[in-house]
Amino acid sequence: MGGYSALRLLREGLRDQRGWRPAWRSPKLRKAYDIVIVGAGGHGLATAYYLARNHGITDVAVLEKGWLGGGNTGRNTTVIRSNYYYPESCALYDLSLRLYEGLSRELNYNVMFSRRGMMILHHSEHEREIAARTVNAMRLNGVDAELLDRDEVRARAPLLNFGEDARHPILGAVWQERAGTGRHDAVAWGYARAADRLGVEIVQNCEVTGFIVEGGTCKGVETSLGPVRAGRVGMAVAGHSSHLAAMAGFRLPLTSYALQAFVSEPLKPMLDCVVASPAHGVYISQSDKGGLVMGGALDRVPTYGQRGNLPVQEDVLGGLVDCFPAIARVGLLRQWAGIVDVSPDSSPILGPSPLPGLYLNCGWGTGGFKAIPAGGLLFAHILAQGAHHPISAPFDLTRFERGRLIDEGAASGIAH
Amino acid sequence: MQVYTCPFCGLRDEREFFFAGEAGAARPDTTGPVSDAEWAEYVRMRRNALGRAREVWMHLTCGELFVMERDTLSARVLGSVALRRAPGGREGADGAGSVDGPDGEGAP
Ligand SMILES: Cc1cc2nc3c(=O)[nH]c(=O)nc-3n(C[C@H](O)[C@H](O)[C@H](O)COP(=O)(O)OP(=O)(O)OC[C@H]3O[C@@H](n4cnc5c(N)ncnc54)[C@H](O)[C@@H]3O)c2cc1C
Ligand SMILES: [Zn+2]
Numbered sequence: 001m002g003g004y005s006a007l008r009l010l011r012e013g014l015r016d017q018r019g020w021r022p023a024w025r026s027p028k029l030r031k032a033y034d035i036v037i038v039g040a041g042g043h044g045l046a047t048a049y050y051l052a053r054n055h056g057i058t059d060v061a062v063l064e065k066g067w068l069g070g071g072n073t074g075r076n077t078t079v080i081r082s083n084y085y086y087p088e089s090c091a092l093y094d095l096s097l098r099l100y101e102g103l104s105r106e107l108n109y110n111v112m113f114s115r116r117g118m119m120i121l122h123h124s125e126h127e128r129e130i131a132a133r134t135v136n137a138m139r140l141n142g143v144d145a146e147l148l149d150r151d152e153v154r155a156r157a158p159l160l161n162f163g164e165d166a167r168h169p170i171l172g173a174v175w176q177e178r179a180g181t182g183r184h185d186a187v188a189w190g191y192a193r194a195a196d197r198l199g200v201e202i203v204q205n206c207e208v209t210g211f212i213v214e215g216g217t218c219k220g221v222e223t224s225l226g227p228v229r230a231g232r233v234g235m236a237v238a239g240h241s242s243h244l245a246a247m248a249g250f251r252l253p254l255t256s257y258a259l260q261a262f263v264s265e266p267l268k269p270m271l272d273c274v275v276a277s278p279a280h281g282v283y284i285s286q287s288d289k290g291g292l293v294m295g296g297a298l299d300r301v302p303t304y305g306q307r308g309n310l311p312v313q314e315d316v317l318g319g320l321v322d323c324f325p326a327i328a329r330v331g332l333l334r335q336w337a338g339i340v341d342v343s344p345d346s347s348p349i350l351g352p353s354p355l356p357g358l359y360l361n362c363g364w365g366t367g368g369f370k371a372i373p374a375g376g377l378l379f380a381h382i383l384a385q386g387a388h389h390p391i392s393a394p395f396d397l398t399r400f401e402r403g404r405l406i407d408e409g410a411a412s413g414i415a416h
Numbered sequence: 417m418q419v420y421t422c423p424f425c426g427l428r429d430e431r432e433f434f435f436a437g438e439a440g441a442a443r444p445d446t447t448g449p450v451s452d453a454e455w456a457e458y459v460r461m462r463r464n465a466l467g468r469a470r471e472v473w474m475h476l477t478c479g480e481l482f483v484m485e486r487d488t489l490s491a492r493v494l495g496s497v498a499l500r501r502a503p504g505g506r507e508g509a510d511g512a513g514s515v516d517g518p519d520g521e522g523a524p
Binding site: 240242243246251252253254255256301302303304305307309310311400402403 | 431453455456460461463464469471488489
């Protein structure tokens with residue numbers, strides 16, 4: 001299997017594309033591994049890659065009940081940013097952003113990370129106060145941030161609603177220049193290919209149905225293809241974390257909700273950054289293919305059905321038309337939903353579970369795509385060492401008992 | 417658009433309802449000492465069940481609080497029963513029979 005390069009593209013082009021090989025193997029499930037990871041989303045695959053690459057642990061299986069990248073990683077709206085409020089979050093998400101900056105090269109796979117910048121609008125004097133505070137906090141945490149006024153917003157996104165009759169008049173925005181978007185599938189595929197090449201085995205169509213527990217310790221998993229023993233087990237199953245936790249005999253502080261997204265028919269370039277409006281509860285960007293990629297708030301009904309309900313569709317699309325009156329007549333191409341695992345403080349959970357031998361990577365909720373490189377790197381550290389990395393330590397499950405929450409839900413100014 | 421049953425008003429648009437939380441969470445007995453772990457278990461931890469779930473909902477337009485039993489995968493509603501007791505201490509009326517009373521244990 002050769003690497004990907006411009007030269008290779010040219011060569012394959014000249015010989016009818018006959019030289020391409022599958023990007024990863026489809027190995028048979030074996031009976032035992034050093035480490036088993038449940039869930040081949042971005043977090044599970046990145047974890048496997050960094051286990052092999054940073055810790056030299058290659059006897060690793062990633063078990064996936066469907067197809068790799070078929071969960072939230074393949075359903076999200078691909079916003080990558082680190083404009084969070086608390087130092088703990090900035091350390092985590094900015095590490096991730098920095099890893100994204102070099103990821104295509106690292107994986108030899110074009111993840112199409114596009115640093116197009118993101119603005120979070122504010123629509124009232126009060127929101128502006130909070131926005132200024134957020135910018136200051138981000139800068140203190142070493143993250144780039146700028147406060148834009150109304151004219152600077154207009155220069156960047158002239159199609160926004162600056163009319164006198166706008167329901168929410170635009171006063172300005174918090175701007176993060178280094179934020180952007182990426183190609184979600186490519187992130188899953190790139191990590192899968194790179195992990196596979198280092199010896200990791202990715203087994204698809206293999207559902208974990210229980211845990212093997214001996215002497216109070218997790219010794220492996222039961223699967224639809226038979227039992228598998230493991231030195232350590234890590235789970236990265238997003239919206240299904242509570243379901244797996246129940247199999248392991250404990251509960252998590254998570255609620256699973258549907259988060260919807262929409263994409264429009266392709267249009268000529270009309271928006272070259274990401275725009276979010278907390279007051280409208282919506283955000284939007286334009287993909288390289290020209291489609292408007294749009295999202296908003298969670299459905300308020302806890303669910304595992306990957307559909308999404310109509311009231312939220314009305315709110316989100318109505319809010320977007322309020323923001324960008326010009327798109328009122330644009331046709332929608334697709335609508336879908338993913339099941340996200342929302343924690344009480346909108347921050348993830350990383351580290352040991354109440355069952356020794358089983359480790360958690362969950363609680364990313366509506367915002368874990370941007371965190372895939374860091375989540376993988378930190379979870380690999382945790383699984384390899386059996387102990388926290390300094391950046392992951394604050395996100396331990398025990399914070400809910402200690403009361404030391406990282407309450408980004410209230411502080412980041414993001415709709416969900 | 418989905419409709420839910422308010423035990424007081426009958427079938428109504430889902431937008432009129434508010435999800436208040438899981439049913440059957442028992443507050444720790446504060447007549448004795450309660451550990452941080454016990455409080456965390458009560459305040460933060462959730463069953464978040466895949467499949468059958470018992471939940472407390474409010475019908476915002478009339479203010480009725482009730483227990484709804486739903487399937488969280490198919491979104492099917494299996495029944496609603498009022499949390500309020502009728503005068504004389506009887507269980508709330510009009511509820512679907514399949515739902516446990518408000519003090520009942522959560523489904524496994
Ligand atoms: C509509 C939408 C928009 C979003 N927008 C953004 C955004 O703009 N920016 C951002 O940063 N984040 C966003 N997110 C959140 C982001 O998608 C997730 O946080 C992230 O993808 C989680 O990755 P993961 O690898 O943990 O989970 P997933 O990608 O969901 O992977 C989990 C995998 O586990 C598998 N699994 C589950 N149960 C089992 C089992 N029993 N056995 C084996 N395998 C199992 C699933 O099939 C799945 O493939 C969005 C999410 C949605 C739904
Ligand atoms: Zn009612």
